[in-house]
Amino acid sequence: MNPVISAIISSIIDSILESAMAPQALPPPAPPTRLVQPSLENGMVATMSPPNNGLARFNGKEMQLSASLQIRDINNRLILPMSLQQPVPVLYKLDLYGTVQRVWVLTPEEAEIAEELIRQKKQARLRQQ
Numbered sequence: 001m002n003p004v005i006s007a008i009i010s011s012i013i014d015s016i017l018e019s020a021m022a023p024q025a026l027p028p029p030a031p032p033t034r035l036v037q038p039s040l041e042n043g044m045v046a047t048m049s050p051p052n053n054g055l056a057r058f059n060g061k062e063m064q065l066s067a068s069l070q071i072r073d074i075n076n077r078l079i080l081p082m083s084l085q086q087p088v089p090v091l092y093k094l095d096l097y098g099t100v101q102r103v104w105v106l107t108p109e110e111a112e113i114a115e116e117l118i119r120q121k122k123q124a125r126l127r128q129q
Contacts, residue, residue, distance in 0.1 A: 051081040
């Protein structure tokens with residue numbers, strides 16, 4: 001066998017063995033759950049059905065969506081209304097005209113935390129009055 005070919009094959013085998021024996025890198029840690037903090041006392045938590053023709057149901061109540069509607073997913077990215085295909089927990093805010101202007105899709109854990117924070121802020125406001 002040609003010594004050059006032998007050296008190449010030996011080099012390839014050595015590099016394969018080194019990579020197989022090297023410690024494997026751990027996957028990056030999962031990002032911490034975020035909680036949407038846009039004036040929780042002014043927002044409402046609900047389950048939103050997929051929007052249809054400028055309307056969506058929030059806990060069974062049909063509401064008009066604003067022309068300037070922004071929907072953010074659980075990674076805080078803007079998404080199109082048609083990308084929602086099933087009911088999801090959300091935090092939403094209304095504009096001055098009573099139409100839904102901002103929607104943040106929440107994980108179930110975030111929805112529980114948001115509901116609790118909203119409840120605590122309402123109780124604190126009631127005690128101050």
